[in-house]
Amino acid sequence: MKTPVYTSKKLEKLIKKLIQKDSSDQCGILGKWNATVFYMDRKKCWLISNAKTQYVVVLTDIKVADFKNIEQLFKNALYGQLVYDGIVTEFENVSLEIGELEFLPTDNDRKTIGFQNQHLHELEWRKHEFGSLDNMPIKDLVNRLNTSPIHIGKGRKVSDYSDAIEEMKKLLVH
Template sequence: MRTPIYTTKKLEKTIKKIIQTDKNSESGILGKWNATIFYVDRKKCWLISNAKTQYCLILPDVKSADLNLINKKFKDSLYEQLKNDGIYIEFDKLNEIIGEIEFHPTDNDRKTAGFQNHKLANLECWKVDYEKYENMPFIDLASGLNSVPIHIGTSKKMDDFTKSTIEIKRLLTE
C-alpha cells in the first residue's frame, strides 16, 4: 500500500530531495493527501489534508533533518490526532493502511487547496490568541479544524454537510 502526498510549490521548494516525480502509485483506502507549509514564529509547520475527507493533520516545527524520518513522524502524528478526535484504531492497522508515504509535486487539486487556505485562515486567527509557538496546542487546533462542518457532496442538500472526523472514521471502519 502507498499513500501519496501532493505538495504545494512552496513546500516542494523546501523538500526537493524527497519529492518523487513518477505518478504511477496507487493510493490506499484513505486516498491521496495534500500538504502545504505555514510558519509560526519562523518555524516551518505543515498542514496535511486528506482529499476525500478533508481531515487535517498539523506537523509542527518540521526541520530538514526530520525529512529522513518523515514517514514515522506522519504516522505517529496521525495516530495521535485520530486518538485525540475520538477515533480509535490500532497503530499496526493504521500503519498497514498508510503503507509507504510518497511525496509528489502539486496535482493542482483546487478543491483541497481551497479547503486548506480556509483552514490556514482559521489558524491565523488562532495564532493571535496563543501569541507564541510554545503556547500553541497543535493537536487541539487540528481537532478544531476537523470539527468544523464542511460540504463534501455535489448537491446543495443539507445531507452533504458533515465533519472531517465523521468521514475519516467512516473510511477507516469500512
Template sequence: MRTPIYTTKKLEKLIKKLIQSDSNNTPGILGKWNATVFYVARKKCWLISNAKSQYSVILTDIKAADLKNIEQIFKNAFYSQLIYDGILVKYDALSAQIGKLDFYRTDNDRRTTGFQNQRLLTFDYWIYEFGSLENMPIKELASRLNSELIHVGKDRKMSDYTTSIEEIKKVLTNF
C-alpha cells in the first residue's frame, strides 16, 4: 500500500529530496493527502489534510534531520490524533493501510487547499492566543479543526454538512 501526499510549492522547496515525479500509483483506502508548511515562532510545522474527509494532522517542529523518519512521524501523529478524537483503530492495521508515503508536487486541489488555508487562518488566531509552540495543545487544536462543520455533497441540504471526524470514521470503517 502507498499513500500519496501532494505538497504545496512552499513545502516542496523544503523537501526537494523526497519529491517524486511519477504519480502512477493508485491510493489506498485513505486516498490522497495534501500537505502545507506554516511557521510558529520560526519553527516549521506541517498541516496534512486528507482529501476525502478533510481530516487534518499537525506535525510540529519538523527539521531537515526528521525527514528520514517522516513516515513514522506521520503515522504516529495520525494514530494519536485519531485516538484523541475518539476513533479507536489498531495501529498495525492503520500503518498497513498507510503503507509507504510518496511525496509529489502540488496537484492544484483547490478544494483541499481552500480548507487548509481556512484552517491556517484559524490556527493564526491560536498562535496569537497561546504565544509559543510549547504552550499550544496541538492535539486539542487539531481536534477543534476537525470538529468544524464542512460541506460534503453537491446540494445545500443540512444533511450534507458534517465534521471531518465523522467523515474519517466512515472511511476507516471500511477496513
C-alpha cells in the first residue's frame, strides 16, 4: 500500500529527489496527505495534513540527511500525535495504513491548502508566545490545531461541523 503525499511548490524544490511523477491509484482508508514546509528559528519544519480529516502532523528540524528515514519519521510523529490526542490504536495498524510514502507534485487542493495556511498562521502567532522552537510544546500546539472546529458536511447544520481528532477517530478506531 502507498500513501500519496502531495507537496507544496516550496517543499517540492527542497526534496526534488523524492518526488515521483505519477502515483499508484491505491491508497488506504486515510487517503491522501498534503505537505508544506515552514521555518522556525531557521530550521525547516514540515506541516503534513490529511485531506479527508484535516488532521495535522508537524515534523520539526528536518535536514537533508533525514530524507532517507522520512517515512519512519512521519509514522513516528503521526503515532505520537495520535496518542497525544487520545486516539487509541496500535503503531502497527498506523504503519500498515500508511504503508510506503509516495511524494508527488502539488495537486492544488485549495481546501487543504487553505487549512494549512490557517494552521501556519496560528503556529506563527504561537511562536511569539514561546520564543524558540526548542521551547515550543509541538504536540500540544498541534493538538490545539486538531481541535479547531472544521466544516466537514455539505450543509450548515451543527452536525456538519467537527474537529480533526473526531474525524480521524472515525477512520482509525473500528
